[in-house]
Amino acid sequence: MPLVAVIPKPNAPVELREVPTPELETDSALLAVELSEVCGTDVYLQQGRLQGVPYPLVPGHVSVGRLSKIRGTLRDVEGQVFREGDRVTFLDVHHTCNACWFCLVAKATTRCPERKVYGITYGLDDGLCGGWAEQIYLKPGTLCIKLNGDPETFMAGGCALPTALHAVERGDIAIGDTVLVLGSGPVGINAIILSLMRGALRVLCIGAPALRLTAAAEAGAGEVLNFAEHNEREKTEWILERTNGRGADVTIEATGAPDAVVQAMRFTRDAGRVVIVGQYTDHGPTAFNPHLDLNKRHPPGRARLLGLRLLTFLPQRAAHFRSGSIGAMGRAQE
Numbered sequence: 001m002p003l004v005a006v007i008p009k010p011n012a013p014v015e016l017r018e019v020p021t022p023e024l025e026t027d028s029a030l031l032a033v034e035l036s037e038v039c040g041t042d043v044y045l046q047q048g049r050l051q052g053v054p055y056p057l058v059p060g061h062v063s064v065g066r067l068s069k070i071r072g073t074l075r076d077v078e079g080q081v082f083r084e085g086d087r088v089t090f091l092d093v094h095h096t097c098n099a100c101w102f103c104l105v106a107k108a109t110t111r112c113p114e115r116k117v118y119g120i121t122y123g124l125d126d127g128l129c130g131g132w133a134e135q136i137y138l139k140p141g142t143l144c145i146k147l148n149g150d151p152e153t154f155m156a157g158g159c160a161l162p163t164a165l166h167a168v169e170r171g172d173i174a175i176g177d178t179v180l181v182l183g184s185g186p187v188g189i190n191a192i193i194l195s196l197m198r199g200a201l202r203v204l205c206i207g208a209p210a211l212r213l214t215a216a217a218e219a220g221a222g223e224v225l226n227f228a229e230h231n232e233r234e235k236t237e238w239i240l241e242r243t244n245g246r247g248a249d250v251t252i253e254a255t256g257a258p259d260a261v262v263q264a265m266r267f268t269r270d271a272g273r274v275v276i277v278g279q280y281t282d283h284g285p286t287a288f289n290p291h292l293d294l295n296k297r298h299p300p301g302r303a304r305l306l307g308l309r310l311l312t313f314l315p316q317r318a319a320h321f322r323s324g325s326i327g328a329m330g331r332a333q334e
């Protein structure tokens with residue numbers, strides 16, 4: 001009877017429960033948990049800030065352990081067969097169908113209606129599917145990877161590491177860029193390290209509290225600013241003074257505060273890049289000026305290009321405009 005830590009419902013204290021050891025389906029396994037993470041998301045799950053969560057919930061979406069029991073065959077991405085006793089971690093995202101409209105047409109697997117996430121959208125009713133437990137049930141099709149290194153070092157990156165990796169890729173950080181990271185939590189600090197690895201000239205960080213800003217500087221941030229001690233005008237001046245009056249080339253928002261999304265746009269240079277990764281859970285709405293904050297800042301280059309393209313084919317399509325049969329254009333292009 002493995003012991004698990006359960007969030008019974010939003011805003012209720014975490015409680016310990018004993019649950020039956022599951023029957024293993026073919027090609028599934030039991031993982032004896034060594035380490036699991038307390039992510040910021042887990043705090044928000046306890047506060048009920050994410051929709052569609054099937055409480056009661058065993059949180060913990062990044063975990064490390066040893067395969068204590070395997071039924072059937074489990075392989076890693078290289079095709080290697082796992083053995084009982086192997087130390088592994090696994091991808092928390094499970095069951096993406098690769099057959100629905102979102103998976104196949106939109107290539108947006110995060111919107112797949114079949115998609116499940118261990119510790120977030122698999123509840124206790126789905127089995128032992130969270131890391132705050134003595135055992136995790138790895139359902140068939142769970143993607144595992146063998147861990148040869150020190151598990152504590154791996155867990156130090158936590159789920160913030162892949163989140164930050166995604167952020168620097170989406171930010172398309174180039175050699176010589178000045179990157180601004182908003183937030184000095186685990187995602188922000190990982191983003192600082194990975195921005196420098198991608199060739200950023202320097203990384204500035206606005207965050208809090210002081211202890212985390214010290215960690216941000218140790219991770220490589222050239223300069224840091226405590227957001228709690230400065231208003232938006234002072235923060236803007238701080239950025240502009242350090243970027244020849246332009247703003248950061250790339251800003252990565254990793255705060256969780258809705259206002260920071262707007263500030264990210266204002267702290268970034270014209271035609272720069274803004275990546276929002278801190279808004280996984282619902283902290284309410286915010287307001288911005290679509291003309292000043294978006295259109296004017298992150299400008300009409302693409303719109304102009306599209307306009308030029310339009311001019312190149314417009315003469316041939318003039319008949320459609322005259323006849324009002326614009327709807328036929330799609331067919332005419334085929």
Ligand SMILES: [Zn+2]
Pocket residue numbers: 039040041061159160
């Ligand atoms: Zn997480």
Ligand SMILES: [Zn+2]
Pocket residue numbers: 096097098099100101102103104112113114
């Ligand atoms: Zn799908």
